[in-house]
Amino acid sequence: MAKKARSRFSVRWKLFFFLALFTAFILTLLWLTQVLFLPDIYKTIKLSEIKISARALADGIGSPTFREDAENYILRGDMCVLVLKMLDENRAVEVLSLDTLPNCMIHNTDRASKFTLYDMAKQNGGELLRHYRYDDDARVYYSVEDDGYDRAENEIIVYAIIRQIKGERYLFLLNSIITPVAATTRTLNLLLMFISVILLGLAVLFATIISRSITTPIININESAKRLAKGDYDVSFEGSGYREISELAETLNHTAAELGKVDSLRRELIANISHDLRTPLTMIRGYAEVMRDIPGENTPENEQIIIDETNRLTSLVNDMLDISKFQSGNYxxxxxxxxxxxxxxxxxxxxxxxxxxxxxxxxxxxxxxxxxxxxxxxxxxxxxxxxxxxxxxxxxxxxxxxxxxxxxxxxxxxxxxxxxxxxxxxxxxxxxxxxxxxxxxxxxxxxxxxxxxxxxxxxxxxxxxxxxxxxxxxxxxxxxxxxxxxxxxxxxxxxxxxxxxxx
Missing domain, CATH: 3.30.565.10 (Histidine kinase-like ATPase, C-terminal domain)
Incomplete structure (x- = not known):
């Protein structure tokens, strides 16, 4: 059978490889979420917050705690709110107004702009999301689609929904600001570089410590096993640190002890069998020489002794063959x-x-x-x-x-x-x-x-x-x-x- 190729890598290098791989995965995940896709993630979260808050306000209108709930929403979401009850297409009554942001579009534009948003939301199925920016010099709100829009500037998002509640129509307007995260991204880039170096260093350190604690008892057991293979049955296997290694050491110690007993008994058996073989052979040779060299010694008694010793040898050989058959399962x-x-x-x-x-x-x-x-x-x-x-x-x-x-x-x-x-x-x-x-x-x-x-x-x-x-x-x-x-x-x-x- 072909000899299996020995692995080229030690436990230490394999541990370092897997720890480095895990570290690289964590760092890649951090770079993707905290740097590359951070603006998109941030924007998605802000849009989700404003939509959830608008729907929650629409569901809670008429509640005794409506205003208190609205204040909690705008404080958590960093937004402003305007709720209008529409009397007809050209008239409305203000129900709730909370302004907490500078340059809040829904509070700093005229009534016509609000009715325009109402009409657009009505045409869009009762829901509208618009993106604007504010020009400080011209004091004008520009749509995202207008020329001159720069993603590095603050982006104003306005969300409008229309709800029919108890036969009356309400317009909910929410305004929030998406702040550019370029500066934050640069800061995170620098931090992640330091974190990457630290994590890689820790991976090397942990791989060295863990591999040493694992490989040291394994190396000791391997050296002891080599001594056992050479016939040193007094060898001691020492395993510590891990249950599996300790159990392996105990098993090998028991194996060494049993092999030592078997070897000792085998040596004793060989010595005894050698004695049992030598004794009848000596007697057969001795009596045969006496019968050959001394006249009158060729007696039936001497012949019977030779026959008895021959039978003893035959019995010994047969018993050894029987034991061999039993052990091989061929009986x-x-x-x-x-x-x-x-x-x-x-x-x-x-x-x-x-x-x-x-x-x-x-x-x-x-x-x-x-x-x-x-x-x-x-x-x-x-x-x-x-x-x-x-x-x-x-x-x-x-x-x-x-x-x-x-x-x-x-x-x-x-x-x-x-x-x-x-x-x-x-x-x-x-x-x-x-x-x-x-x-x-x-x-x-x-x-x-x-x-x-x-x-x-x-x-x-x-x-x-x-x-x-x-x-x-x-x-x-x-x-x-x-x-x-x-x-x-x-x-x-x-x-x-x-x-x-x-x-």
Whole structure:
């Protein structure tokens, strides 16, 4: 698989890039709203204010607080107001007049101009918006469309609406001034330049501080990970500042500890297996040389020793292959109908044939024979390893007891079978009972060469129990011995045609 290309940018530069991008976005937004489009925004706001105020006055006419409300509107909006009740096309009565602005057009023009605005608003559907400026020299109001209009000068806006209220017609005239913002824009330009420099500087500062607080623990973890990759399992991962980094450091510390345990147990296992391999090979070579060099030593006893040691080597290699198959998931199950009680009896009988030579005795207790559907070879292999483990750690009486218990389920039919293997040895400390099934684990550090087999049996027992859908366990008391047990579900009885698929 192709190696993924390494990123060219560090966390620090990426943080600076994103902070600079965010800063540029904020500054662009400020320039657009406060400089480039400020005159248009300001004008739009003023037009909106005058229209809203006119409509609010029209809706509130006749109210006891009408004048007070009108005063509030003109003070907030910086405008003047004139309300006329139209008697006919040429006559009107003043209802309200509030003048707060210099050069207020609606108050400084003659009555004809007001009627002109009325006529124009009437022709325009009852609403009119006009733009003017005032010439101080000529003392004349000019329309925006007149020649000589300069956007740098004050702009007067007049808004007129006509409303029919309770059978009477009213003309509402509002006047406001739009002041040029060129000077304000120049000031904002200068301020935004300083703000831009400050924000960019802060972006660099924050990127440096934040990246340092993030990258420092990551760099430390990376350096520790490199040491771990080289086999230094005592390395310590330190993470601080952020919860995710702390959790990563804790996980890596746990991983390093577990890898250290596995490596230690692996080394111990290799040493023990090397011992188990070397011992029978040494004996085979020694006896073979004696039988070759010394006349009369070619005896059946010596030949049997060579055969026994060869069988021991074969058993060790087979057990190692079994463990490898379990770990790779390539161990297949073959279910067949079998008399499991008879098969166990035959196994123990064969075991007793050579175990008794060393003074060991194996007893087997059961009530009734059990016929079930299972993988007989796997069950026998598991019991073989449990019995071998019991012989290896048996007490002075050298007696091992094997029992079969059948659990009766619904309908009075067998549902499970349990085998126990009891020895009278030293027992196992309670704090180590949960770990004896772990790969490579040994209760003590003193290697004992198994009387029969490889000494790797418990790991195989656990895997077989899981493979057949069963379970295993141990009960032990120091100084009184141990009872190992393994239990399998009964998949076969006369009313069952097929066993569940446990593969």
């Amino acid at each position: 297949a199950v073959e279910l067949n109908e079998t008399n499991i009680t008879k098969a166990v009896s035959e196994l123990l009988a064969r075991y007793n044939s050579f175990a008794e030579r060393d003074g060991y005795f194996i007893d087997f207790h059961y009530d009734d024979e059990l016929i079930m559907r299972t993988d007989q070879s796997k069950v026998i292999q598991a019991l073989y390893n449990l019995v071998n483990n019991a012989i290896t750690y048996s007490g002075e009486d050298k007696r091992v007891t094997v029992c079969q218990y059948v659990t009766i389920g619904a309908g009075g039919l067998p549902s499970a079978v349990k085998f126990t293997v009891t020895d009278t040895g030293e027992g196992i400390p309670k704090d180590k009972l949960n770990r004896i099934w772990d790969r490579y684990y040994k209760v003590d550090k003193v290697h004992r060469r198994a009387s029969v087999g490889s000494g790797l049996g418990l790991s195989i027992v656990k895997n077989i129990a899981g493979l057949l859908g069963g379970s295993c366990g141990v009960e032990s008391e120091e100084g009184k011995g141990s009872t190992f047990w393994i239990e399998f579900p009964v998949y076969y009885n006369p009313t069952h045609e097929e066993a569940p698929d446990i593969n």
